[in-house]
Amino acid sequence: MKNYALMFLTLITFWVLLNSSVDPEVLVIGSGVSLLVSLIFCAKCDVFSEINFTPKAIVATVMFIVTFVSALVRANLSITKRVLSPSLPLNPGIVQVKTKLKSKVGRMVLANAITLTPGTFTLEIDGENLYIHWVDVKSGDQEESTKEIVSGFEKYLELMYG
Amino acid sequence: MGNILDILGGIFLVVGSLSLLIASIGIYRMPDFYNRIQVGTKASTFGLLLIVVGVALISPITWIGKLIALMLFVLFTNPISSHVIARAAYFTKVPFTKETKVDKLHDVISEGHMKKVKNNG
Amino acid sequence: MIYTAVAISLVSVLVALVRFVKGPEKVDRIVALDVVSIIGISVILLLATIMKRVIYIDIALVYAILGFIGVIVVSRFLKRGL
Known part of the structure; x- marks a missing residue:
């Protein structure tokens, strides 16, 4: 669970940085795509779980x-x-x-x-x-x-x- | 206020491009590959960082997100790419300069003490 | 001031290209290529500031990604073939 959340946070941060805006439609599209990507590809990525x-x-x-x-x-x-x-x-x-x-x-x-x-x-x-x-x-x-x-x-x- | 930021950003830009010039003079002057890649990696990463900071000071405030993304990307990937080049050079036996004193890695490999298999890229 | 920075960067591209042409080993050429691509990214950033177009920064980002992948592909090819 922690892995998914950290992956989602990283992806949405980069999405907002690249768009440099926090409009509602940008946030909705970005969080949808980030959720999808982190659910599909993050089955056992333990890279982020080592950070305290x-x-x-x-x-x-x-x-x-x-x-x-x-x-x-x-x-x-x-x-x-x-x-x-x-x-x-x-x-x-x-x-x-x-x-x-x-x-x-x-x-x-x-x-x-x-x-x-x-x-x-x-x-x-x-x-x-x-x-x-x-x-x-x-x-x-x-x-x-x-x-x-x-x-x-x-x-x-x-x-x-x- | 904007004027001061412009001047400060200009100074950052000029110092950054001088650092890039140091990088290219370094890879021209150094005697062997391993010293060249040291100078090239350090000075070019530092120069690009300074230029990103200078552009962020001069340009409008809305650009800063993309600039931060670019800075983080370069800061993480440039050492990795030069590490990959250096490993390729070491294992294809690119010669050292004559002044090189010790080579611990050669001792370890020739004694067969490496832990992992040595053919994985 | 910004034009001074562009001029110094272009001179350093020329100096790095000398090593690219001379380089006794293949890896020397890759190092020169890496430095030239970093200088190219910074020249694109300076152009974005001069022309006041934010889209150039996206181009610089894509160029950074492509340069990284290109360097890694060439080094792996040198180490063990395709």
């Missing part, structure tokens, strides 16, 4: 967005410096990190966030191991890389996705 909706999780979501935006800005400043410097300072390598997250959506959001933050790029996910291409490798050790790359986002994502 406790107040703590909402605070964690806001904090995650703040951390993510600041990391994005820092990533682009460091990339600009790296690209425009004449000597191209590089020290690349692939390191292995571990995540504590269990849910699929949480791992996907973590991988996307790692891709968009300074100098790191998710190359492969294999269960709880993430293989990351790092422009400036500080150490090949697994625990130190985990502390450096993952734990900043992980503490919020653990609260969001359980």
